[in-house]
Structure formats: C-alpha cells, structure tokens
Amino acid sequence: MSRYTVIIIGSGFGGQCAAINLKKRGIDDFIILERREFMGGTWAQNTYPGAAVDVQSPLYSIESEPYDWSQMFAEQHELREYTDYVLKKHKLAEKTFTRTNVQKIEWNAGEQCWDIHTDSKGLLQAQFVINASGPLSTAVIPPFPGRDSFTGKAFHTNEWDHSYDYKNKRVAIIGSGASAAQIIPAIAPDVAHLHIFQRTPHWVLPRPDYVFKPWQRKLLRNKTIYRLLREIIYWSLETRVIGFKYSETMLDLLAGRAARKHIKTQIKDPVLRQKVTPEFTIGCKRIILSDTLYPAYCRSNVSLHDKHDGVAEITPTGIKTAQGNELELDLIIYSTGYDATDGAISYPVVGKDGRTLLDAWADFPRAYLGTAAPGFPNLFVVTGPNTGIGHTSAIFVIEAQMNYIMSAIEEVRKNNKQVIEVDAGAEERYTQHIHEEMAKTVWQTGGCNSWYKSKSGKVIAMFPGFSFTFRRWTKNFRKRDHHLA
Structure with missing residues (x-):
C-alpha cells in the first residue's frame, strides 16, 4: 500500500492548479487520480460539435500560465491544447494515474490519514485529499419512460x-x-x-467574439500587455x-x-x-x-x-x-446536464466517527469557503458548494480556493501537526452568511428553477457576491476557525 502527503482526485483545471501550487511550495509527494483514460477534465472530455468557452480566454486560463490565444472565446480544440500545454510544462503526466476510479474515501483515525479505495490501484493513503473532480463531470439523463x-x-x-x-x-x-x-x-x-x-x-445575448490578428497576438506575448487585457476583461465582467x-x-x-x-x-x-x-x-x-x-x-x-x-x-x-x-x-x-449540486462528489466520503458527507449534506451541501467541512479533516473540495460564478471565470475562483487550501496545509506542516479541521461553528456562520446574501440575488428571486439549486431549494452552485471578495476571504487564513491536532 502506497502513502502520499497529498492525493488529488481529478486532472482538470482544479487538479492542475492544485498540483502547480503544491510544487511551488516544495511539496512533491503527491499524485493525481484520473478516472478517464486521458487527462485534462472538461475540455478534454467535452468534444461535441461547436464546443467552446463562454468566458474570454485570457481570463479563462490559469493566471500564471498565459497563452497565445487565437481568438477571444477559445474553441474546444484550443482549450484542449492549452490544457495539454499546462500538463506538459509542469510534468503532471508523471504524477498521474489514469483509468483509476475512486470508489470510496474513508478517514482513518488511527493513522490520521485518508484511505482511498480505487478500482485499479487498490488501497492508497494520503494525509491530505484534494477533490477536484468538478461539479460538471457526472452526467445525468432523466429516466424518461421507455x-x-x-x-x-x-x-x-x-x-x-x-x-x-x-x-x-x-x-x-x-x-x-x-x-x-x-x-x-x-x-x-x-x-x-x-x-x-x-x-x-x-436568455441569449450576442457573443462578442474576436479573432486576434497576427500583430495583436505578437503584442499579447508581452506579459505586461497580456496581464492588462486580463485585468480589463476581469473588471468589465465583475x-x-x-x-x-x-x-x-x-x-x-x-x-x-x-x-x-x-x-x-x-x-x-x-x-x-x-x-x-x-x-x-x-x-x-x-x-x-x-x-x-x-x-x-x-x-x-x-x-x-x-x-x-x-x-x-x-x-x-x-x-x-x-x-x-x-x-x-x-x-x-x-443535453440534460450534470449532478452539480447534491451529487457533486460522485463517490462515498466517510469522515470521522463513520459519518458520511452525504449525511452531513442531507439538508443541502455546505462548506467553509466552499472548500472544507467539519468532521472531514484534511479534505478540501475544489469548486465545492457556493463557489460557482455566474459572471466571470471559474478558474479565478479555483485559484482563490488554492490560497486557502495551501494555507491550511502549510499551517499543519509548520506546526508539526498531522490534522486540520474547520470548526463547526465557523462553517455554520459562513454558510448562514452565504445564504443571507443569496436571498438578495436574482438566482434566488428571479422566478426560475435552475440547476444552481439543490433539492432543498437553496442555491448551492453560485457564490453570492464579487469574486474579489471571495479571493480576499481565501487569502486571509483564520487560524481561529480551525482545529489542529
């Protein structure tokens, strides 16, 4: 049985951001588990005719990984090329087991780690687990008669x-x-x-796409100019x-x-x-x-x-x-969507005292900063409850989550501890605030029934505010909101 410091589940943008951030901090004892036979997540999987991103590509990309985009709204093949570029640059294929489906993860209190049960690699262990399987990965087809x-x-x-x-x-x-x-x-x-x-x-709006001219692409290879364009797009969307x-x-x-x-x-x-x-x-x-x-x-x-x-x-x-x-x-x-709220994590998660995440989320999915849940130490969920964003780049929010995740892992390591767990009261206060703010939004009051809502009727998929607010929260790690052991 192999044991690692971190196991990342999923090789899409969430998994890639997690791996890059771990490497930056000198943590190389990690692996990525990918259930499909290829890496890359959404833009490697979704190859249907016409597939393209609906956020401008200079923003819908990893901040530290600028790219020579051919047009403002990249099509699937170019997004796949970008994903491959990131994977190759950071040598992430060497850290990844493909065709490895996670069947269950279970907190091992005796060894203070997670037991990860897989179909092809058997039992693995990790001190920390970062779930980056993504909310739009489990397709749903309703049970139509016949x-x-x-x-x-x-x-x-x-x-x-x-x-x-x-x-x-x-x-x-x-x-x-x-x-x-x-x-x-x-x-x-x-x-x-x-x-x-x-x-x-x-509702449908015109698509303001634009194919970059050769001279513009050359100009955008300048990191300062590229960053300026990214900022302009960000604030216009915000x-x-x-x-x-x-x-x-x-x-x-x-x-x-x-x-x-x-x-x-x-x-x-x-x-x-x-x-x-x-x-x-x-x-x-x-x-x-x-x-x-x-x-x-x-x-x-x-x-x-x-x-x-x-x-x-x-x-x-x-x-x-x-x-x-x-x-x-x-x-x-x-074209019937995904189990993006109540079933965002497709495998069973068993935390402390045998309590499952499904039980903890019986009323509705919830997590501190959309990332950590009490009773599930050393577990971090990328694009978890209330981290979706309806107006800007999802990758911006993923990168914000990395601020919190990496701070939590470093807090454990610098204090020579083994475990970090968010306080139940802190999660309760956070969740209450989120849904108080959500009551003011069009997602709750606009008169529709969308996939943003869980079975409870609460909007679970979206963050009810500015994305820079969420990033500020994730940067300011609150040690008092956590327990170390």
Missing part, C-alpha cells in the same frame, strides 16, 4: 460518439441549455431534421454582480434589453419568438452567448418543442410527444 427501448443511437453530450455520422439523419436533442446552444447551430445544417425539446427557454445582486434595473439595462433586442432582430416568427422568450428575470438561469442559435431555430429543418409538447415517452423508433405526435428518429442527443 428510454432504454430506443433502437437507434443515443448518447449524452458529455460522451459524444464521433464514430456516428449524424449527417442526413433524423435527430432529437433533449435540452436547450449551454451545451445544446452550441451543438444545435453546429449540426442543424447537416441533419435531415432536428427536433429540439426545450423545457424552459434561456460589474455584472451589481445587476445579479443589487439592482434588477441595472441588470435589465446591462443585459435584459440586449437579450430582448436579440430575439426581435433574429426571429421574425411571432410564435417562435414567444417560445424562446423566458418568463423569468435574466440571469436567474445561465445566460447563453450565441449569434447562431436563433438563426438555427429558424431553419426549415428544425422544430422547437416547448414544455407543452415535451417528451412523453421514448419509443423503439423515436419519441412520442405530449401532444401525441410520433417522431421517427435515428439519433437522440441528451
């Missing part, structure tokens, strides 16, 4: 089958969120007919919090008017306009950036089914709709 009876091809967007040729096929895509909004325009011109099943519409939290008038001014104009400009059919116009406040659900989605809806070979004509049943030959229409299909694409 789902398994379909004799055609079917897959989730997260597991796109590139061996299947969808051209000239009869296709349905169930879901109309962020992934579907990229897939629909990419495949609509090539399929015989595309049926889109929309539970609720999303103003959105004013609307999300403090002023619906400001939110409408910043985004609502533009979204309504976007519908009016791109869709002439009043019936279709009504179908795609949400009834909730903009920002309550994730805002989609696209110049091509609405034109795809307008194509003669595309049919949009709203909530009044949704999926009633999946049949061996296709889909029966709520209005009784029988659709003959060759392919069903599930």
Whole structure:
C-alpha cells in the first residue's frame, strides 16, 4: 500500500492548479487520480460539435500560465491544447494515474490519514485529499419512460460518439441549455431534421467574439500587455454582480434589453419568438452567448418543442410527444446536464466517527469557503458548494480556493501537526452568511428553477457576491476557525 502527503482526485483545471501550487511550495509527494483514460477534465472530455468557452480566454486560463490565444472565446480544440500545454510544462503526466476510479474515501483515525479505495490501484493513503473532480463531470439523463427501448443511437453530450455520422439523419436533442446552444447551430445544417425539446427557454445575448490578428497576438506575448487585457476583461465582467445582486434595473439595462433586442432582430416568427422568450428575470438561469442559435431555430429543418409538447415517452423508433405526435428518429442527443449540486462528489466520503458527507449534506451541501467541512479533516473540495460564478471565470475562483487550501496545509506542516479541521461553528456562520446574501440575488428571486439549486431549494452552485471578495476571504487564513491536532 502506497502513502502520499497529498492525493488529488481529478486532472482538470482544479487538479492542475492544485498540483502547480503544491510544487511551488516544495511539496512533491503527491499524485493525481484520473478516472478517464486521458487527462485534462472538461475540455478534454467535452468534444461535441461547436464546443467552446463562454468566458474570454485570457481570463479563462490559469493566471500564471498565459497563452497565445487565437481568438477571444477559445474553441474546444484550443482549450484542449492549452490544457495539454499546462500538463506538459509542469510534468503532471508523471504524477498521474489514469483509468483509476475512486470508489470510496474513508478517514482513518488511527493513522490520521485518508484511505482511498480505487478500482485499479487498490488501497492508497494520503494525509491530505484534494477533490477536484468538478461539479460538471457526472452526467445525468432523466429516466424518461421507455428510454432504454430506443433502437437507434443515443448518447449524452458529455460522451459524444464521433464514430456516428449524424449527417442526413433524423435527430432529437433533449435540452436547450449551454451545451445544446452550441451543438444545435453546429449540426442543424447537416441533419435531415432536428427536433429540439426545450423545457424552459434561456436568455441569449450576442457573443462578442474576436479573432486576434497576427500583430495583436505578437503584442499579447508581452506579459505586461497580456496581464492588462486580463485585468480589463476581469473588471468589465465583475460589474455584472451589481445587476445579479443589487439592482434588477441595472441588470435589465446591462443585459435584459440586449437579450430582448436579440430575439426581435433574429426571429421574425411571432410564435417562435414567444417560445424562446423566458418568463423569468435574466440571469436567474445561465445566460447563453450565441449569434447562431436563433438563426438555427429558424431553419426549415428544425422544430422547437416547448414544455407543452415535451417528451412523453421514448419509443423503439423515436419519441412520442405530449401532444401525441410520433417522431421517427435515428439519433437522440441528451443535453440534460450534470449532478452539480447534491451529487457533486460522485463517490462515498466517510469522515470521522463513520459519518458520511452525504449525511452531513442531507439538508443541502455546505462548506467553509466552499472548500472544507467539519468532521472531514484534511479534505478540501475544489469548486465545492457556493463557489460557482455566474459572471466571470471559474478558474479565478479555483485559484482563490488554492490560497486557502495551501494555507491550511502549510499551517499543519509548520506546526508539526498531522490534522486540520474547520470548526463547526465557523462553517455554520459562513454558510448562514452565504445564504443571507443569496436571498438578495436574482438566482434566488428571479422566478426560475435552475440547476444552481439543490433539492432543498437553496442555491448551492453560485457564490453570492464579487469574486474579489471571495479571493480576499481565501487569502486571509483564520487560524481561529480551525482545529489542529
């Protein structure tokens, strides 16, 4: 049995940031466990047609790892290249076991460490565990009646089958969120007919993309200029919090008017306009950036089914709709999202006294700084409860979490201790404050039911404030909020 100082679970941006930060602090006794056969996380896994980032790439990247981006909003292949660049530069493949699925982790009180049970490496031990498996890694397909009876091809967007040729096929895509909004325009011109099943519409804004000219790319290789662009993008996005939290008038001014104009400009059919116009406040659900989605809806070979004509049943030959229409299909694409709140960690976590994280989160997922939970010493969750960000780069928040995680590990090491655990009272105060602030946001009051919420009805996915506030909190490590042993 092998024992390490740190085991990182997941090799996406969270795992990469954790590994880089450990190396910077001279901690090399760590490994990364990756359940897939390849490294890289989201942008290595999600290869569906049209996949691209919806945050400007100079900001949606690791701060210490600038890159020669070809355009403002990078497409999947370039994000994959960037991920590979980071992995190679920091020699992280040498520290990673792929095809290694974590089955359970359990606190070993006698040895003051975590027992990590895996399918391919057996039992491993680590003083500290950093879970970086990510909230958008466990795909969910609802149990539609007859789902398994379909004799055609079917897959989730997260597991796109590139061996299947969808051209000239009869296709349905169930879901109309962020992934579907990229897939629909990419495949609509090539399929015989595309049926889109929309539970609720999303607000859509124009995508302000820009392809950098050769001279601009050369200029951006200067680290000072690159950093300046990153700062400009950051602060321009940060103003959105004013609307999300403090002023619906400001939110409408910043985004609502533009979204309504976007519908009016791109869709002439009043019936279709009504179908795609949400009834909730903009920002309550994730805002989609696209110049091509609405034109795809307008194509003669595309049919949009709203909530009044949704999926009633999946049949061996296709889909029966709520209005009784029988659709003959060759392919069903599930764009039905992820278990991003209640099931953000896909394996059992057993803490002190045999209590599971599932039990601790029975009411709703919660954690101090979205990272640490009482009763689960030396365990840190990257992109944990209430760390999601609706207006800026998720990587910015991941890097902020690293401030806290590394401070906690260093606190143990410099005091010659073995264990650090967040105080239950400190976590309670933090969580109470988070949800008091959340009550002021559009995510809670905007009139929608989004994946941001857990089964409890509380918004779990998002942080209710400015991202620089969260970074400040993570930089100021509070020793009094923790117990060392």
